[in-house]
Amino acid sequence: MTLRLLLVRHGLSSFNVERRIQGRNDLSVLTSEGEDQARRTGQALIDLPLDAVYSSPLQRAAATTAAILGVRSDSLQPVLDEGLLEVDLEPWSGLTADERAQRDPEAYQAWRLRPEELELTRTDGSRYRPIPELMEQARRFLQTLLQRHPVGGDSTVLVVGHNAILRCLILVLLGEPERGFRRLQLDNASLSVFNLQPSSEGHSVQIECLNNSSHLGQPLPAKGKGARLVLVRHGETNWNREGRFQGQIDIPLNANGHAQAEAARAFLAPVPLQRAYSSSMSRPRQTAEGILRSHPGVPLTVTGGLMEIGHGLWEGKLEAEIQAQWGDLLAEWKRTPHTVQMPEGETIQQVWERSVHTWTTIAASLDPEETALVVAHDAVNKTILCHLLGLSPADIWAVKQGNGGVTVIDMPVDPGQPAVVTCLNLTSHLGGVLDRTAAGAL
Numbered sequence: 001m002t003l004r005l006l007l008v009r010h011g012l013s014s015f016n017v018e019r020r021i022q023g024r025n026d027l028s029v030l031t032s033e034g035e036d037q038a039r040r041t042g043q044a045l046i047d048l049p050l051d052a053v054y055s056s057p058l059q060r061a062a063a064t065t066a067a068i069l070g071v072r073s074d075s076l077q078p079v080l081d082e083g084l085l086e087v088d089l090e091p092w093s094g095l096t097a098d099e100r101a102q103r104d105p106e107a108y109q110a111w112r113l114r115p116e117e118l119e120l121t122r123t124d125g126s127r128y129r130p131i132p133e134l135m136e137q138a139r140r141f142l143q144t145l146l147q148r149h150p151v152g153g154d155s156t157v158l159v160v161g162h163n164a165i166l167r168c169l170i171l172v173l174l175g176e177p178e179r180g181f182r183r184l185q186l187d188n189a190s191l192s193v194f195n196l197q198p199s200s201e202g203h204s205v206q207i208e209c210l211n212n213s214s215h216l217g218q219p220l221p222a223k224g225k226g227a228r229l230v231l232v233r234h235g236e237t238n239w240n241r242e243g244r245f246q247g248q249i250d251i252p253l254n255a256n257g258h259a260q261a262e263a264a265r266a267f268l269a270p271v272p273l274q275r276a277y278s279s280s281m282s283r284p285r286q287t288a289e290g291i292l293r294s295h296p297g298v299p300l301t302v303t304g305g306l307m308e309i310g311h312g313l314w315e316g317k318l319e320a321e322i323q324a325q326w327g328d329l330l331a332e333w334k335r336t337p338h339t340v341q342m343p344e345g346e347t348i349q350q351v352w353e354r355s356v357h358t359w360t361t362i363a364a365s366l367d368p369e370e371t372a373l374v375v376a377h378d379a380v381n382k383t384i385l386c387h388l389l390g391l392s393p394a395d396i397w398a399v400k401q402g403n404g405g406v407t408v409i410d411m412p413v414d415p416g417q418p419a420v421v422t423c424l425n426l427t428s429h430l431g432g433v434l435d436r437t438a439a440g441a442l
Helices: 014-018 032-044 059-070 097-103 105-113 130-148 163-173 238-242 255-268 282-294 319-335 348-365 378-389 393-398
Strands: 003-009 052-055 155-161 191-199 202-212 228-233 275-279 300-303 371-376 406-410 420-426
Touching: 003 163, 032 059, 052 059, 059 155, 097 105, 130 163, 155 163, 163 191, 202 393, 228 282, 228 348, 228 378, 255 282, 255 406, 275 282, 282 300, 282 371, 348 371, 348 378, 348 393, 371 378, 378 393, 378 406, 378 420
Parallel strands: 003 155, 052 155, 228 371, 275 300, 275 371
Antiparallel strands: 003 191, 191 202, 202 420, 228 406, 406 420
16 A cells, blocks of 8 residues: 655746746746647646646746646645745845856855855844755655555655655655755656655655656756766566565576667667767676667666675575565565665675776766766665765665666766766656556666
């Protein structure tokens, strides 16, 4: 029983086009392109039953919500909730980005590099910190939402808001990782999906996808000034389909896995690639080779640092077989994976160390204008993404990686800044906005 949260940022607004600071004021409206983006988002969600809809009352978000609901045949009415108001940037409201930089250069640098530490002065003379204030707002909103829609109620809730408040909601869902605000990107009319399920600690949270804008007609968000890495999980194998633990047994793609690689190839065909890397195992290598058919001449480098976790004696076995012999250890793996030493296999910490080291080495080797393809495995990708999101080895179940799913990481241009998880686990090229790939074992 899952509570599914669909988080949508409002469509392109007039202030977005003019590069003006919107914040909490209500002067900005949807552009015609923004209205079209909202309708496209509605079409992407049209087959998903919705149990409730919450929207910021600011007109750019409320209009987005109305357009999303306007393509549906049900009679859902949104709740306009002030808990979804955008960040309060009162002294900067209406200024262009350049005007803000010129008038208040120190605060502007703080916003760019250390947004959690930014302090501003309201017109009444009071000092305040916008992001900590917004984080508290996000906590209150989420607490109220979970009271109205308890986890385990098997419902789907649409939440339409703004860039900063949605980022703060995501950070609250993920346990508020350090410096998390600048690790995320949310584009206009993008869709992010979070699954909440009951657990012994109350509830668990899984990112199913993040910042998916492919329904707007472009495969990936625009690349920034730094290097970009496109991280892909390999296509399906027969053992994925059967739910068998693969680990480091070299199982090749099945027919559906090759079809997923072909879908990823078509999806990524417009994306310029200069380099490609793969785990040395056959299933990611075959996936990478399929994607690279649209990029002839791009060299493929294979590395053992991206190999899947070694499950030891569990490899080749179904979950029921593992349950019969190692029931307590399997339960611990599901509950606290970072505490488990696989029988004659690896720990998540060992996988973390080699996969993050390999990832960091690849990223450091790229020039700012380059984009590299990296194809690896479920546990490997999860450790890399937990590292990038500011999470820990204990959090690997918080990240979903579907077979053939596409994730994008943009490297920072400012020294000391975290990389940005631009989008995560895009699977719409495999059919629909939800990830319907085989659950499978690792």
